[in-house]
Amino acid sequence: MKPTRWAGRAAGRRAVVGWAAGGALACLAGVGAFLGIAYRSGLPTVPTPKASDFPVELVSRGAALATIGDCIVCHTADGGAAYAGGRALATPFGTLYSTNITPDRETGIGGWSKEAFKRAMRDGVSRDGRHLYPALPYDHYRRVHDGDLDAIYAFLMTRPATSAPAKANELIFPLGFRPLLAGWKLLFLHQEEFTPRPDHDAVWNRGAYLAEGLGHCSGCHSPRNLAGAEETGGSAYSGGMAEGWVAPALNGAGPAAIPWTADSLFTYLRTGVEGRHGAAAGPMGPVVHGLSRAPESDVRAIATYIASLSADRTAPETPAPPDRTAEAAKANPAAAALFAGACAGCHEGGAPMMTQGRPGLSTVTALQLDRPDNAIRAILQGIHPPTGPAGPTMPPFAASLTDAQVADLAAYLRTRFSDRPAWTSLEAASATVRKEESQP
Amino acid sequence: MSPVLPSLSRRGFLTGGALVVSFALAPRAFAQLAGGGEGGAGPTVVAPDLKGSLKSTPWLDAWIRIDADGRVTVFTGKVELGQGIRTALTQVAAEELDIPPAAITLVTADTERTPDEGLTAGSHSMQDSGTAIQNAAANVRMLLAAEAARGWGLPADQVTTGGDGRLHAPDGRSLPYGEVAARLSLHVQAVPDAPLRRPSDYRTLGRELPRIDIPAKLTGGAAYLHDMRLPGMLHARVVRGPSVGTSLQSPDLDAVARMPGVVKIVRQGGFLAVVAERQWTAIQALRHLQRAAYARTQSPLPADGTGDAVAATLKALPARDIPIMDTGEPAGPAIRTVKARYTRPWISHGSIGPSCAIAQYVDGTMTVWTHSQGTFDVHRVVAELLGLPPERVHAIHAEGAGCYGQNGADDVAADAAVIAKAVPGHPIRLQWMREQEFGWEPLGPGMMTELEAALGADNRIVSWRHAVWSNPHNNRPVGAGGVLAGNEADPPFPAPEGKPIPMPEGDGSRNSNPLYSFANTHVVYHFLKDMPVRVSALRSLGAHLNVFSIESMLDELAAGAGIDPLAIRLDHMRDERARDVMQAAADRFGWSKRPKGDGRRGCGMAFARYKNLGAYCAVAMEVEVDRETGRTLVRRAVAAVDCGQPANPDGVRNQIEGGLVQSLSWTGREAVRFAADRRASFDWSSYPILRFGDVPGSVEVVVMDRPGAPFLGTAEAAQGPSAAALANAIADATGVRLRDMPLSPERLKAALGPV
Amino acid sequence: MTVTITVNGADHALDIDPATPLLYVLRDDLELNGAKYGCGLGQCGACTVHIDGKPAFSCLTPVGAVAGRRIRTVEGLGSADAPGLLQQAFEKEQAAQCGYCIAGMLMRAQALLDRNPDPDEAQIRAHMQTNLCRCGTHMRILRAIRRAVAMRKGVQSAQDVRP
The missing domain is CATH 1.10.760.10 (Cytochrome c-like domain)
Structure with a gap:
């Protein structure tokens, strides 16, 4: 595997790879001028909202979205309280620890305003102004609608507050220097909020929105450039690597002996196993874990969208499976x-x-x-x-x-x-x- | 180790000892029904005044033999299932004979050597066999003392025992048991009033004697039927479709017949098996044959699912209504009425070791080594199945993996016998494959209950209605029609019609009659004889759901009225021993100081006296619920049990602890899945059970001290209370009442909602 | 073909199909009872033995794959007359009901103690996750493992190490 890829056994599974190389690149690009753009101001703390401040429907919607985003996987340590962070994300560049996103005031996001939360999700900047590592796939979250971020905020702020101080990351020099991340963002953080494609139906558009945004499927299933950013255009969904596992191409270039359909994808995403393709393994396991609990219609939508990526490129004939x-x-x-x-x-x-x-x-x-x-x-x-x-x-x-x-x-x-x-x-x-x- | 050795022949047995003058077993009727509390009448009662199984086998030499050299052999018709009965019965015998337990050899069920005590089931072993051995041993000790006294010219009451296998005179003279026994015939009937040793004098009973069978199990000793290796033994596999009600279409017999090492293909009617020199060859042959397509040969299985799906399946079956209990007492008007439906899906026994048997047919006699709970039933089944005279069949128990009811043990024994008859001379070892155990064993039946109960103004329950729907749990084979090989024979032996077990033991109705004193109690058993799924006894039978239902309902009433769960139970319980176990569990748990339910953590308790006849058991537990996932962890559990005089308190703790954890698995996560044409649970990935990551933080068992009190069956006492305590603790923690098993994370999460 | 395997320190040359799972070789050829057939699928752990010091499912280990490698079974931990430390701890805690899973439990636990002589409760539970028990003996098995840890440290009572 290429050295620029995050090839470690990241327990956090779906983290975006390659950001570290991006940081290094930015370092080479010239530190002095760069520090100017790297600065982001802190946002003031706010009183922790009460659970009753949020309508139940909003929280429910946030719950479904958080499931598709699989927040709980990275933000929960083994045996730890849900969303309280502390999961080790091992990378060749060192170990990152996920943070506490429960509404605990001292150690979580209890003092975060909705604006601070959205800035983190879109710009990868913590409330206090520090840059966040793109293990948080904010390049995808930029596509998420404002209202959905409100819902996720409502969901997280109604979780039980758990006191769990962040563990210090253990990264190799100089990657612990967060302003370097601004360089990566300058180069690669340009995604826009999702807009529906009028030439596709509502189900497809829902699937595209979820897959490109919270689901961040291409984070693993697209190749990455030398700076660790996803390749786009014709290369999108042509396959990638995640934690040492091949994330097969979803654009029809994949080698599945029998082409995927929306139905077979749905079964796979929902249950983790599909009779003619195999079982979810490696970092795909946690994805399925989330999707098995997400609203069925959303999973069908994602399956519809992903199936469409290969619709014009797969052979219609089903070859007889070999067994020599x-x-x-x-x-x-x-x-x-x-x-x-x-x-x-x-x-x-x-x-x-x-x-x-x-x-x-x-x-x-x-x-x-x-x-x-x-x-x-x-x-x-x-x-x-x-x-x-x-x-x-x-x-x-x-x-x-x-x-x-x-x-x-x-x-x-x-x-x-x-x-x-x-x-x-x-x-x-x-x-x-x-x-x-x-x-x- | 005795289970692995071919038993002594009867001739060897009869000539080997000094005391046995004639074979002392009661004649066995061929068509005798299974006993042991899981249905049927059991062996014929010939001495109603005697206690335990002495009623049916009153002769002392059927139970105890003392050789001239002092060796003592004790015979029981019950068998070791991992419940520690070998040790407990040895302790009982040692105590009443007043000898060291190490001096005793215990022989378990063997149709030519031991009394027929029916099934080893229903927590009856201590009540039936323990009581019989206790009284038989007391009789023998009495006879020995009398004989020694006669020789010494002393009054009988002057002769004592000292725990050393000798009889002592006051002047210091003493004689070993063997010497006295040689002068005596034990082929006499027991008397009902032989004096028992005083509890204050106990040397062995009530002590924590280490289990006799454990050292071999820890060190690779020969501990199981599976470990038997007989000269000339061949390995067999039986060939079937994926589950009951399917059959393979055109299996490729020719190819298998050509496989090196395959000795024989046995095909008779619908029965198919392959015999090979090596186990691995037999398995490969099986796999090859299983490549064939299969077809469903019976009506479709019930719709997959739990809760409503179970209820819909059961309610669609024709029911025979059996009144269980009807009391009418004056009571005040109802202030608060709760109505609820509770369900349990079909559950697998899930033995860790798939069922195994060895059979050998020599000179017209069939010997079967079996780990069935009904050794004598295996005898009857095999004789009928093969058309052999009963005296030409010899069934011997050897230990298997825990079975928890009727798993595949009976079927595999019959399978092995059919194969052995076709391959005379060779011992045939047959072990089922994992998926055959899941696919073909009888399951624990799916069940439902509907309860309606009302509280009056003084917080007393003024009416109680309990209806239970269930298939029979008592499909123990007593003839060839009860086993798979019988159904596959040509012509087939028809499967017998399901019958309920009458109260007070009951089957689906077991423990549906509350021990509590409720005014106006109406209990009805909607007995469903038509079985869409092959079912039979699973540990505790209907008590699992009935106790779950009763004890959940009590908490539902209590919660609505703001009554403490312990208080509502004590307020309606007159049985002092029941009150004591509840209080003991509550005290040890710290019930009065327990943390209040706070959305995540909570506590629950439950109680039952098994069958209202056996051990009393109360369970309290504290759970922690992860609201994001619905995962429930039991932080700690406390059980209290009153089983009369405990033969071995640690053995009792082991059983209760195990029953509690097993019940958490059943109740919390298990359900057999069905496809239309087959059971879809075929391995541990499709039928997951509790693993170490989900077992309680701690389990503590309080064993009540009841010196000298009659033995009360213990092994199944924890199943019901543990199930209900879990539901009650979840309800206390979250406010969500789960009434459909399994109380799985998915079900709880769905009930909790996202917020 | 002839396959030579080393079990509990002794070499055995067998004329056997190399595909034969080690489990059947141990049970039927070497007449060792410890490893049990539970599922044949690597899901229950009843067949657990050590191969070069690591716990493995003997039901899915072709005997040809372990020629020349060190195999240890529960018989290699000790005997009824001279039980090993972990076996003593299981005996002391009476950590068995039917006992069918126990040889596998012992081998699984032994592998942990060989690697980590002082595991904490969470490590023990996580390590034992691969092995199934149906009788519900889990609490005693955990106690027995803790007792073995304590015995190694010279603490006589496992009470001191209960969580």
Whole structure:
């Protein structure tokens, strides 16, 4: 993976990658002139609004929007109070800690006015004037309508206040110097509030609004430039990386053996598993966790919009999924035995998982991607049910299979279940993931 | 370790000891019904004056054998299910024989060696077998003392025991039990009034003897049927569709027959199994056969879902109304009436170890090792299924994984016997696969109740109506029609029609009759004999939902009237022991000083006496609710239990603690999912149960001290109260009353709303 | 083909299909009872053993994959006559009901203690999350693990380390 990408195991999952490189770039651009534009004033604190200040309908709407934005995932530590922050977001540039967004006066956003909140969401500036790291995807939140930000504000300000002081970030020099972030923003923070496209219907427009704004799908599913900003235009949604996982292209360039439809996307986004594509894994897990609880109509809208991105680029014909058992066994005989003993109980014909309509490997996207990362990560780390205790599960094999065996198995799977070119450097890729796993 | 060894033959058994002069078991009628409190009449009562299972097996040598060398063997028709009964019964016998527990070998259910005590179920083991062994041992001790006294020329009451396996005269002479026993026949009927040892003299009973079976379980010893390895043993897998009511269409038998290591394909009628030299070969053959398409052969399964879906399914079934309780007492007018419906979905037993059995057919005799709760039922089932004379079938219990009712154990035993008959000579070890256990075992039935209760002006309950809808919970197989292999035979043995268990034990009606004193109580059981899902007994049967309903309703009434939940219970309870356990739980919990419900944290309590006949159990717990996710964590729970004289207080704590945690899993998160043509819960990812991340912060169990009081069944006592205490604590914490199980995060979050 | 595996320090050469899951080899060929078949899917942990010191599901580990690697089962922790420290702690707490899950629990917990001799309550619970118990013995299992930690530290009573 490219060094500019945020390749760490960010627990915060969907954070925007690459901002650090942007900061470094800005540093090179010349610090002196830059400090002038970097300054942002603090906004005054206000009395903490009371829960009763907000109409219930507004709070309810905010709740639904916050679910789609998945605020709770990054802003809740393992075992911690909801929205009280403290989750470690590990990056190659150091560790960031999410902040407390409960209405606690001292340690949360209890003293924040609605204006301060909106400025943070749109400009990435804290109430006190400090620049916020683009782990908060404010480049997307700029697209969110004013009224929806009001609703999210109402929702957050009606959460129980939890006292949880921010933990100090642990970033490598000079990235702890926040004014550098102004440079990144100068270059890349130009998004406008979403405007509906008259050539599309209301469902599509709702989906586009949510996906481009709060959902920030392209944050992972678009490539990023050297400065870590999303590529736009023709490259948008052509696939990216997130926390070491491939975020497949959503623009039709993706390798899904069977094209996605709005219906199959809906099932996937809602449940984390779709019978002909696979299960949500890695940073997509928390996305599905949120969407499984979001209003169904909003998830359908997002599915409609995402499906439309590839509508004119996918082959209408459904190819017969390949399953070349003999060829694969000939190419990787030892791996055929590994597959029989380790994988077949779920993934071979006759296995109960197959009878129950879970995805078969010949249609699983991970085996069709150009890069083996997702397959290797799934093998080593397993898959955890994204929406709750029930759902797609795969045990980790890191303890039982060596890197050479993982590589052999991945090669076997590629040969057996895909028509695409063989993967290379598999053992090294496995070793890289394993090394990352073994870090505390 | 005894369970893994083939039992002694009867000849060996009879010649091996000094005392057994003839086989002392009552004749068994072939068509005898299952006993043990889960329906049926149990073994025939021949001595009604005696206590416990002595009523049906009154001869002392059926229970106790003392060899000339002093070795003591105790026989029980009950079996170890992980509930610690081996240890408890050993303690009972040791106490009344007045010998060290280590001197005793306990033999559990074996159709050629032990009394038939029906099922090991319904928390009956201590009441039935514990009481029988206690009295039988007291009889034996009395006879030994009398015989020693006769030899010494002393009055019988001059001879004492000292806990060392010897009889003592006042002048210092003493004789070992074995020597005295050799002069004596124990083939005599027990007398009802043999004196029991005084509780103040107890050396073993009531002590925390470490469980006999635990060391092997911790160290890889041979502890389970699954661990038996017999010479020439082959491995089998039975081949079925994904779940009950499906069958495979054209499985590829030819390919499997050609697989190296496959010994035989057994196909008889609709029954199909594969036998191989190695377990792995059998599994691979199974998987290959399961590639075949399947078809549904029975009516569709109920609509997936809980709450309303369960209610709709049950209400659509024809009901037979069985009055349970009807009292009419003068009472003041109703001031506040609450009406509510409560439901429970179908629940899986969820044994961690899929069911297993070993069967061997040699010289016309079938031996079956089974971990069924009904060893004697397995005997009856196998004999009928295979058309063998009863004396040609020998069923022996060996321990399995916890079953919590009728899981696949009975079916797999019958499956193994069918296979063994087709492969004579070889022991056949058959273990079900995980998905077969989920797909084919009988589930705990879905249920619903409707309650309507009213408080009068003086905060007394002036009327109480309780209606419960349920399928039979008592589908224990007593013949070939009760097991899957019987239904698959050609011609099939028809599945018997479901029958209710009459009160006072009840099945769906179990614990629907409140122990409280309410004026004008009307309880009716809408018995639903037609079963859209294969169901049978699950630990506590209907008590889980009935107690949940009663105890939830009490809190609903109390909350509306501003009465403390403990006060409303005590105000309506006359049974002193019930009052004591409630108070004990409340005191240990700190009920009077508990934090008040504040939107997130809250406390709840509940009580029941299991079946109104068994142990008394009260549970109090404090929960914390995450309002954003609906996730409920039990911060701490306290239970108090009165089970009469506890044989082993730590064993009682273990059972109550376990029952509480298991009930939290059932109540808080479990529901079997259905697709139209199959059960959709097939593994732990589609049927998640409680894991360590969600278990309580702490669980404490207070065991009431009741020296010498009769044993009261304990193992299922916590299920109902724990379920209701959880709902009551959630209601106290959030103001939201959840009436449909599971009380899942999703359900609670939906009820809480976004704000 | 012949596969040589090292279990609890002893080498075993087996003529066997290398795909055979280690679980069946341990149970049927080496006649070790500890690891149990629970699900065959890596979801319940009843089959847990250590491979090179790490806890793994033996039901999904092809025996060919572990040739030459160190395998440890619950039998390797101690015996009924000479139980290991963790086994002693489980015995002391009577941390079993049916006990079918317990060998897996022991191996899972042992892996934690080998890596971290003084885990806190949250770490213990998180680590044990992979293993299922149906009898509801969780509280005792947790107590037993805490007791083992205390025993290692020389504290005789686990009371001192209860949360």
